[in-house]
Amino acid sequence: MAKNNVGIHERLQSIGREFVDVSHYIILFLISVVVVWAAGKEFIGIIQKGSADLKDILMLFIYLELLAMIGIYFKTHRLPVQFLIFIAITALSRHLVVDVQAVSDYFHLWLLATISVAIMVLSASIVVLTWTAKTFGRPEDNLDRKYANSAIEALLPDNAQAPHSNTKHRRE
Numbered sequence: 001m002a003k004n005n006v007g008i009h010e011r012l013q014s015i016g017r018e019f020v021d022v023s024h025y026i027i028l029f030l031i032s033v034v035v036v037w038a039a040g041k042e043f044i045g046i047i048q049k050g051s052a053d054l055k056d057i058l059m060l061f062i063y064l065e066l067l068a069m070i071g072i073y074f075k076t077h078r079l080p081v082q083f084l085i086f087i088a089i090t091a092l093s094r095h096l097v098v099d100v101q102a103v104s105d106y107f108h109l110w111l112l113a114t115i116s117v118a119i120m121v122l123s124a125s126i127v128v129l130t131w132t133a134k135t136f137g138r139p140e141d142n143l144d145r146k147y148a149n150s151a152i153e154a155l156l157p158d159n160a161q162a163p164h165s166n167t168k169h170r171r172e
Helices: 008-049 054-076 081-098 105-136 139-155
Strands: none
Touching: 008 054, 054 081, 081 105
């Protein structure tokens, strides 16, 4: 007897995954629209001003990185933490270049040191995240294999076994 008789738990799991996927797409599409709108508003402000300052260019880079992160999710169905860290580094750099000059001299040194250390810590975290992903794989890779194996097992007859791979995942 084939496994046509899928339990209610598996059906609800499937419906839940579809609901989450659709919700992600809708929300990411709305975020994309807002980011494009904000970037367009920033660009129009630059044109009206007649010149672009460094703070304006760095703000456009932040918008670009947000759109790139959303684009990567649409292509790979993964939201890489590294892009959030890149955005944070760009935002801290923008703050360092633009806003630190406006504070008092004493506070200026502490703020400068704190932001610089934060940028170094974020940069080190990117190195660690990239190394661990290349060496050990990512947790979602195991989930992808689990769902793929359960889908294969649902198609097989009762007495058949799905092939399982015990090889260590390694990104190339």
